[in-house]
Amino acid sequence: MSAGPSSSGFLEASRRGVADADLRRKLENATGRHLEHVAASHAEFPAFDSERDAARRIKEDAIGRLDELLVELKNNLEANGAAVFVAADAGEARDYIVKVVQRAEAKRVVKGKSMTTEEIELNPALERAGAEVVETDLGEYIVQLRGERPSHIITPAIHLSKEDIGRLFADKLGIPYTAEPETLTDAARKRLREIFLSADVGVTGVNFAIAETGTLALIENEGNGRLSSTLPDTFIAVMGIEKVIPKLSDLSHFLEILARTGTGQKLTTYVNFISGPRGQKDADGPRAMHVVILDNGRSAMLADPVLREALYCLRCGACLNVCPVYRRIGGHAYNSTYPGPIGSIVSPNLFGSAAAELPFASTLCGACRDICPVRIDIPRILLHLRWREGAKQPPARWPKETVKVRESVVRFARMARFPRTLRLLTRLAAVVLRPFSRDGYLRRMPGVAGNWTKWGRDFPALRARRKTRKGAKPAPRIADANRDGAAAPSGQSQ
Amino acid sequence: MSAFHKLIARVRTALESPVESARPHQAAADTASPHAAAARRAELASAFAREFGAVRGEFLGIHAPEKIPAKAVELARTLKARVIAVGAGVTLDFDPVRHALESARLTVVPMDTKKSEDAPPLRDRIAQADLSVVEADAAIASTGTFAVVGTPASPASLTLTPAANLIIFRADRLHADLATAIAALGPEPFVKNRVAMITGPSRTADIEKMIVLGVHGPRRLFAIAAWPGQ
Ligand code: SF4
Numbered sequence: 001m002s003a004g005p006s007s008s009g010f011l012e013a014s015r016r017g018v019a020d021a022d023l024r025r026k027l028e029n030a031t032g033r034h035l036e037h038v039a040a041s042h043a044e045f046p047a048f049d050s051e052r053d054a055a056r057r058i059k060e061d062a063i064g065r066l067d068e069l070l071v072e073l074k075n076n077l078e079a080n081g082a083a084v085f086v087a088a089d090a091g092e093a094r095d096y097i098v099k100v101v102q103r104a105e106a107k108r109v110v111k112g113k114s115m116t117t118e119e120i121e122l123n124p125a126l127e128r129a130g131a132e133v134v135e136t137d138l139g140e141y142i143v144q145l146r147g148e149r150p151s152h153i154i155t156p157a158i159h160l161s162k163e164d165i166g167r168l169f170a171d172k173l174g175i176p177y178t179a180e181p182e183t184l185t186d187a188a189r190k191r192l193r194e195i196f197l198s199a200d201v202g203v204t205g206v207n208f209a210i211a212e213t214g215t216l217a218l219i220e221n222e223g224n225g226r227l228s229s230t231l232p233d234t235f236i237a238v239m240g241i242e243k244v245i246p247k248l249s250d251l252s253h254f255l256e257i258l259a260r261t262g263t264g265q266k267l268t269t270y271v272n273f274i275s276g277p278r279g280q281k282d283a284d285g286p287r288a289m290h291v292v293i294l295d296n297g298r299s300a301m302l303a304d305p306v307l308r309e310a311l312y313c314l315r316c317g318a319c320l321n322v323c324p325v326y327r328r329i330g331g332h333a334y335n336s337t338y339p340g341p342i343g344s345i346v347s348p349n350l351f352g353s354a355a356a357e358l359p360f361a362s363t364l365c366g367a368c369r370d371i372c373p374v375r376i377d378i379p380r381i382l383l384h385l386r387w388r389e390g391a392k393q394p395p396a397r398w399p400k401e402t403v404k405v406r407e408s409v410v411r412f413a414r415m416a417r418f419p420r421t422l423r424l425l426t427r428l429a430a431v432v433l434r435p436f437s438r439d440g441y442l443r444r445m446p447g448v449a450g451n452w453t454k455w456g457r458d459f460p461a462l463r464a465r466r467k468t469r470k471g472a473k474p475a476p477r478i479a480d481a482n483r484d485g486a487a488a489p490s491g492q493s494q
Numbered sequence: 495m496s497a498f499h500k501l502i503a504r505v506r507t508a509l510e511s512p513v514e515s516a517r518p519h520q521a522a523a524d525t526a527s528p529h530a531a532a533a534r535r536a537e538l539a540s541a542f543a544r545e546f547g548a549v550r551g552e553f554l555g556i557h558a559p560e561k562i563p564a565k566a567v568e569l570a571r572t573l574k575a576r577v578i579a580v581g582a583g584v585t586l587d588f589d590p591v592r593h594a595l596e597s598a599r600l601t602v603v604p605m606d607t608k609k610s611e612d613a614p615p616l617r618d619r620i621a622q623a624d625l626s627v628v629e630a631d632a633a634i635a636s637t638g639t640f641a642v643v644g645t646p647a648s649p650a651s652l653t654l655t656p657a658a659n660l661i662i663f664r665a666d667r668l669h670a671d672l673a674t675a676i677a678a679l680g681p682e683p684f685v686k687n688r689v690a691m692i693t694g695p696s697r698t699a700d701i702e703k704m705i706v707l708g709v710h711g712p713r714r715l716f717a718i719a720a721w722p723g724q
Binding site for chain 2 (some may be wrong): 026029030033034064065066067070071074076080084085086087088092136137138139142155156157158161162165181182184185186188189192193197210212213214215221222223224226227230231241248249251252253255256263265266267268269270271272273274275279281282283284285293295299300302303304305
């Protein structure tokens with residue numbers, strides 16, 4: 001497993017994903033259920049949009065004075081007794097964590113769910129140093145047992161059915177086969193509880209780091225993040241530089257929107273606040289606490305006027321669930337720690353040219369921008385990255401399929417200059433394609449047009465004649481409408 | 495130049511680049527959560543009970559502080575709990591709770607916090623408890639949430655490792671929403687202690703998005719509101 005894409009095999013991987021009908025069924029099932037919960041939780045919270053705006057403003061402010069806030073955060077964490085290490089890249093972060101683990105003579109490391117530690121490929125480094133590393137989030141534990149990487153930033157095992165997991169647990173944990181989620185969860189709880197109680201080091205990510213108090217906030221549902229940061233003697237938190245927010249009072253604005261969008265809950269089960277190691281008299285909590293603040297390409301994103309907005313991301317995962325591309329191909333096709341729309345933005349910047357194709361993996365439909373709790377304009381950033389990539393590459397380097405689509409669009413544009421011919425051809429096509437039409441859609445098309453429907457896409461059936469209601473006036477031509485002032489918004493621009 | 499100073503230098507240089515905003519955002523919108531500042535306590539309690547139930551918590555009602563020991567014994571009996579870990583109260587005295595449980599011939603885990611060396615055994619004994627009892631520093635009506643501050647006499651594990659957890663809160667510490675609760679707590683407990691906000695029992699939806707309770711933390715979470723004269 002590697003954190004970044006190892007080759008630009010996105011097209012092949014996405015083809016495999018699309019062809020896997022079972023995977024698509026599982027994805028549709030899980031993402032559909034998530035979107036229903038999200039819609040319900042937004043509907044019952046009238047302040048949702050004002051909270052989104054407040055959160056967005058806080059992020060704009062925080063990222064705009066990141067230098068100040070990082071100094072404040074570091075000073076306050078140190079005053080609280082935590083050791084702070086700043087890592088310029090993944091290698092520095094890994095080396096530091098390995099050293100801490102070795103110094104603690106740790107044999108067992110438990111991990112809460114953390115995409116940042118996936119990004120820096122921490123597990124293999126710790127294993128090479130002789131430590132046993134156990135992922136403790138149920139989804140992460142499942143994919144670790146399968147030797148896979150997570151396929152979603154919130155639901156790592158979204159690509160697996162309960163039957164897949166039942167077979168896995170029977171094989172790896174030696175329990176009798178069952179597809180009952182309760183029994184499977186209970187088996188994992190028992191196994192992981194023993195591991196927690198004997199772990200020497202706990203590693204987690206960070207959702208928010210509050211500069212004013214030097215406090216880390218960890219947000220989760222399972223309690224494994226709490227256990228990882230409470231039971232072992234050494235606790236290591238790994239965070240990207242963008243996680244810092246100015247004040248404690250800012251946090252509620254994020255909490256009000258994060259779970260509502262990420263999981264459809266009002267609030268996640270646990271919000272854990274950790275500022276430093278345990279006090280002299282405390283009965284639990286780590287004796288040593290380390291905070292690794294990671295740059296790894298983020299300051300370069302900060303320097304880019306368009307890309308900077310991507311640093312507002314809360315990693316709620318909603319843009320993945322709503323993305324028509326992700327829902328068709330699944331997370332593994334992206335071959336990156338961060339899949340989906342936001343992954344297509346951050347991966348090329350964190351992992352370089354190997355992920356350069358990902359910004360093209362979008363229909364630019366805008367569903368991600370609409371659902372994003374901090375209103376990140378993802379399509380705009382994707383276009384920016386496409387232009388950036390396009391400027392670097394000679395046209396011949398574009399994927400064959402992209403070139404073909406482009407040529408077809410150019411041909412269509414030429415034809416569209418002759419509307420009468422176009423109408424005539426449409427009518428002709430409607431007659432030819434009529435036998436293929438069902439419920440107003442073409443799900444299969446003959447000849448070259450079949451390329452469109454080959455991957456499961458449909459197309460609205462063409463009509464031989466334009467439908468007009470009896471007695472209805474023909475629609476005014478644009479030129480006429482402009483003359484009447486009807487097309488001018490609010491009738492203002494005369 | 496240290497790594498940290500190098501990072502700050504990189505960030506400063508990066509910040510010098512102009513920003514191109516996607517679109518203007520509503521500048522003057524209210525930044526505070528809407529909250530019912532004048533809501534009556536009873537209304538808040540009923541909102542809390544509704545939300546707490548929605549996250550599969552079990553609300554055992556509003557009771558006078560002197561009735562709480564009997565309620566704790568009743569719950570322990572219903573759950574067939576034998577070992578109970580009891581934290582220190584925040585506003586309430588928990589000694590009567592401990593005595594009542596012991597009189598009912600239940601084992602109460604002693605919270606010996608004098609010596610730091612005792613921490614691992616105490617931590618493990620808490621993990622073996624069938625039920626734990628703590629007092630929350632604050633509760634939040636709009637989400638059915640508790641804010642529990644971990645202290646030497648009431649360790650964070652109490653709300654984490656036992657199979658079931660009873661959280662008691664004083665009705666006057668019930669706030670309308672997150673923003674008011676965080677403001678009421680103030681920054682001090684966040685800096686000095688470990689604070690956990692808890693909304694229902696531990697849960698996962700990692701298998702086909704189906705909710706299963708008690709994946710790591712308590713499987714059952716109970717609440718009692720304490721108010722004199724009830
Ligand atoms: S870009 Fe927005 S929707 Fe996507 S993960 Fe980040 S915060 Fe969530």
